[in-house]
Amino acid sequence: MDSSTNSPLITVERDGHVLLIGLNRPEKRNAADFRMITELATAYGELERDPELRAGFVFAHGEHFTAGLDLADVGPRIGPDGLDLVPGGGMNPWQVGGTQLSKPVVMAVQGTCLTLGIELILASDITVAADSTTFGQIEVSRGILPFGGATIRLPRAVGWGNAMRWILTGDQFDAAEAHRIGLVQEVVPHGTQYERGLELAQRVASQAPLAVQAALASARLAVREGDAAAEAGLQPALVKLAASEDSRIGMHAFLSRRPAEFVGR
Structure with a gap:
């Protein structure tokens, strides 16, 4: 090989x-x-x-x-x-x-x-x-x-x-x-x-992929551009994720005490 x-x-x-x-x-x-x-x-x-x-x-x-x-x-x-x-x-x-x-x-x-x-x-x-x-x-x-x-x-x-x-x-x-x-x-x-x-x-x-990617992006932004740049993006990212289908799936899983099956939307 x-x-x-x-x-x-x-x-x-x-x-x-x-x-x-x-x-x-x-x-x-x-x-x-x-x-x-x-x-x-x-x-x-x-x-x-x-x-x-x-x-x-x-x-x-x-x-x-x-x-x-x-x-x-x-x-x-x-x-x-x-x-x-x-x-x-x-x-x-x-x-x-x-x-x-x-x-x-x-x-x-x-x-x-x-x-x-x-x-x-x-x-x-x-x-x-x-x-x-x-x-x-x-x-x-x-x-x-x-x-x-x-x-x-x-x-x-x-x-x-x-x-x-x-x-x-x-x-x-x-x-x-x-x-x-x-x-x-x-x-x-x-x-x-x-x-x-x-x-x-x-x-x-197995975690919510949009949330994983957003968390990763925020951490990398802090490293590359500093805390202030990352801090400015936290609330907009939260608002976007809260409106996602995965957020609803995660909340339902929490309330029903069942594992979440995320769809990436």
Whole structure:
């Protein structure tokens, strides 16, 4: 399933309202060559466009999440303006092109998780790590800088000192440290990360999708533009959601003490 074959380097499968997106180059420790990146961007575009999809779940086939960028394949493609990674209809999985995914993404990682793997975590919303996972933001050891968002998001996510400790040294760290600094939200025994991650993705997808997307958008607005911008949007968003069919379904479920089955309207 290497890039020399026609087999997909990203598997895409639907599980109800969740899109399962799998890194599928296990014989290369899921190192991301150019084709894998473009296939991943295409999958993210599908998640964004399809109204039936409410959440994404990103995982990896094999023992490792990703060994990072396949520099031998991708390096020569760096031109005067950088890298053009996103095909038509796709979306940058690292969301550093000015466009944000409107739906939440849950991730499950194991084994090796280097460079762009950490940056995928930072661009997602909830991450479960196997206790086997080893992380590394090692770009400075290769003569480049992290260009998938780590310099922007890691200091915000884990604090300046923690971020610089790992970005500037290129040292690797374990799952316990990733959990301590807040990079991942749960650490589970190796081999159970997929089931736990999918469970969380399905839990998110069972909630009112318009409300989930509005909450996500509000939180991201606060991060990108500050508290005042997010505060100004809270009441208008509440009014819009209160008029939705899902709001009525949620209220009926509360009163009848039955699970809600939301429709996304």
